[in-house]
Amino acid sequence: MILMKDIVRDGDPVLRQEAAKVSFPLSEEDQKLADDMMEYLKVSQDPDLCKKYGLRAGVGLAAPQVGASKMMAAVLVPSEEGTKSPFTDVIINPVIISHSVQSGALTEGEGCLSVDKEVPGFVPRHDRITLRYQDTTGETHKVRLKNYPAIVCQHEIDHLHGILFYDHINHDNPYEVDEGTIMFE
Numbered sequence: 001m002i003l004m005k006d007i008v009r010d011g012d013p014v015l016r017q018e019a020a021k022v023s024f025p026l027s028e029e030d031q032k033l034a035d036d037m038m039e040y041l042k043v044s045q046d047p048d049l050c051k052k053y054g055l056r057a058g059v060g061l062a063a064p065q066v067g068a069s070k071m072m073a074a075v076l077v078p079s080e081e082g083t084k085s086p087f088t089d090v091i092i093n094p095v096i097i098s099h100s101v102q103s104g105a106l107t108e109g110e111g112c113l114s115v116d117k118e119v120p121g122f123v124p125r126h127d128r129i130t131l132r133y134q135d136t137t138g139e140t141h142k143v144r145l146k147n148y149p150a151i152v153c154q155h156e157i158d159h160l161h162g163i164l165f166y167d168h169i170n171h172d173n174p175y176e177v178d179e180g181t182i183m184f185e
Ligand SMILES: O=CN(O)CCNC(=O)c1cccc(Cl)c1Cl
Pocket: 057, 058, 059, 060, 061, 062, 065, 106, 109, 110, 111, 112, 113, 114, 151, 152, 155, 156, 159
């Protein structure tokens, strides 16, 4: 089981590397990594288990964050009570094949398990993306995502390219975003 002690923190070079493409069929090690990352998200989103294991909640987790420089990330975007999660999968060798001109950003900014300090500011991203990825069986998917699921996937794909969320924050004015940027909770 992945615990906070297993999370690599900012300063470790693995977080600034370009991760390696994953080949199929998945090795046992890669399959376990995928399962463990998704399990982390599920446990971290259960208030009791989150507290029991001393985790920080997350809606995504990228392999470099647990020291594996591989093109793999788990995404579990929570949904309102009783509705289907807007996006849940382990995305392998993900590529954003197209995106909106329009930007989107979370009004509360972003956080990262690998960044222990709060970094205030808006993180401008594409509001809508078309994402192509392989799932753990090797099947290729092409999905159109918008708003929160799109933001989360961009945060995770950034990790696979050695980018951290605060790289996108405007340091002169952290709360400045381009005109027309869609801001959402
Ligand atoms: O890379 C994944 N993490 O660092 C897990 C912790 N952060 C989050 O769950 C998180 C929080 C806010 C906005 C976004 Cl977009 C994300 Cl992803």
